Amino acid sequence: MSTANDIPIQGGAAHGNVRPILFEVLHALDKLLDDDIPTTIDLAGLPFGPGELEKLEAALGHGELVAQLNALGTSHIRETAYPGVWWVEHRNVNDEVTGRYIEITRFPEILSSQDADIGAARARLRETFE
Amino acid sequence: MKYRPTVGEILQAKGVSRRGFLKYCATTASLLALPPSMIPRIANAIESARRPSVIWLSFQECTGCTESLTRSASPTVEGLIFDAISLDYHHTLQAASGDQAEAARHAAMEENDGSYLVLVDGSIPTGNPGYSTIAGISNVDMLMDTVKGAAAVVAIGSCAAFGGLPGADPNPTGAVSVQDLVTDKPVVNVPGCPPIPMVMTAVLAQFLTFGQIPDLDKHGRPLAFFGNTIHDRCYRRPFYEQGKFAETFDDEGAKAGWCLYKLGCKGPTTYNACATVKWNQGTSFPIESGHPCLGCSEPKFWDKGGFYQPLSTGHFGSGATVAGAAVAGVALGAVAAAAGRRRKAKYTKEA
Numbered sequence A: 001m002s003t004a005n006d007i008p009i010q011g012g013a014a015h016g017n018v019r020p021i022l023f024e025v026l027h028a029l030d031k032l033l034d035d036d037i038p039t040t041i042d043l044a045g046l047p048f049g050p051g052e053l054e055k056l057e058a059a060l061g062h063g064e065l066v067a068q069l070n071a072l073g074t075s076h077i078r079e080t081a082y083p084g085v086w087w088v089e090h091r092n093v094n095d096e097v098t099g100r101y102i103e104i105t106r107f108p109e110i111l112s113s114q115d116a117d118i119g120a121a122r123a124r125l126r127e128t129f130e
Numbered sequence B: 001m002k003y004r005p006t007v008g009e010i011l012q013a014k015g016v017s018r019r020g021f022l023k024y025c026a027t028t029a030s031l032l033a034l035p036p037s038m039i040p041r042i043a044n045a046i047e048s049a050r051r052p053s054v055i056w057l058s059f060q061e062c063t064g065c066t067e068s069l070t071r072s073a074s075p076t077v078e079g080l081i082f083d084a085i086s087l088d089y090h091h092t093l094q095a096a097s098g099d100q101a102e103a104a105r106h107a108a109m110e111e112n113d114g115s116y117l118v119l120v121d122g123s124i125p126t127g128n129p130g131y132s133t134i135a136g137i138s139n140v141d142m143l144m145d146t147v148k149g150a151a152a153v154v155a156i157g158s159c160a161a162f163g164g165l166p167g168a169d170p171n172p173t174g175a176v177s178v179q180d181l182v183t184d185k186p187v188v189n190v191p192g193c194p195p196i197p198m199v200m201t202a203v204l205a206q207f208l209t210f211g212q213i214p215d216l217d218k219h220g221r222p223l224a225f226f227g228n229t230i231h232d233r234c235y236r237r238p239f240y241e242q243g244k245f246a247e248t249f250d251d252e253g254a255k256a257g258w259c260l261y262k263l264g265c266k267g268p269t270t271y272n273a274c275a276t277v278k279w280n281q282g283t284s285f286p287i288e289s290g291h292p293c294l295g296c297s298e299p300k301f302w303d304k305g306g307f308y309q310p311l312s313t314g315h316f317g318s319g320a321t322v323a324g325a326a327v328a329g330v331a332l333g334a335v336a337a338a339a340g341r342r343r344k345a346k347y348t349k350e351a
């Protein structure tokens, strides 16, 4: 046994957080389809035990779309096996997780090109013609 | 007055894209325990916020609080919150020393009169003023002089918030906390030994974003982080409810991850966010590593009996109530949780 990571974590993950969150996701899908209201669940405030976050991630699974954002560190944005349910993970430049969210939306806002950046892009491109 | 750029201007100058900015705002919302729906409001507020001046004073302390904070302030999203403040005076981090350093403190105070933040780590000796001096100035004099024009004071760590280790019995230096001395300014306490870096960052982010200090509990701690006990949010809680306790550090219960109450865990009476925010970039917290909570964010935690004595020995606040249930080993959580809820409701009302 050479590092802390080699020590097996025991005690199971019987903390009961996965099911309530999946219920919350289900209600959020209702809201999205019926009222066109997106929801974001911030996973930072939830008291996950060892292995529980991984259980939740596995329960939601992987879908068709994966995106990577490179701004102030890497962010991974991917649709889960449930269309409309996105797993969003922000990391800093040291590759440490700074935020984890489940977004229930058609398209996570952070993936859209932003007006401020589009404006700057237009100016930059224009300069190349001058 | 020196031009103080807005946070939006600072980020722009660093080449941060709008997407990067939205990521920054999402992190800030998480930090402040605000719902993600607040992100647009946070974005508006942060963009136009002016860079606040911060003066950091270190008194009777071990520098652990600064260590904790600077470990979190590498060039990261959270680190940008630090780039967004102007740290005009900090003994450990500043390059200037002696008269030059004191001149920087006075210049920051004059330029930002009425709007700067004072951060303090360490307790203040009130016995012989010679116990702790900086540039020949006693800690009391430096504190009282510096807070005169401050908008608010943040006491970082249990020493500044409650007297901490220097104030532990028999308190040889007559150590007191910031709030014992500063009574005419808002004082935010961010206790912990050390405090969770993210909580320190959050208080700064709140001030930066909304220009105000967060809602506080009766000990002056931000409710967003100190509104629940460790026990309220502990992942071992189901074992507590079932009466399954580790009796020694190497028994079967300890190996199976059972509740650490009988090994002295102070989680039921300790208000802090370790169980959710965690430590070392969110890796774990003491209980997850198999060690009971010491209760380091509570006043006078050094003087409350042995760290490995169960709360049933009664030194820690509501110990007797919680212990009664624990020893019986049945329906334990209900008692502590109800006590916790009552306490929280009371604090919210008082805040």
Ligand code: SF4
Binding pocket: B230, B231, B232, B234, B235, B236, B237, B238, B240, B258, B259, B260, B261, B265, B266, B267, B268, B287, B293
């Ligand atoms: S007593 Fe300690 S280990 Fe047990 S559930 Fe409470 S906080 Fe967790």
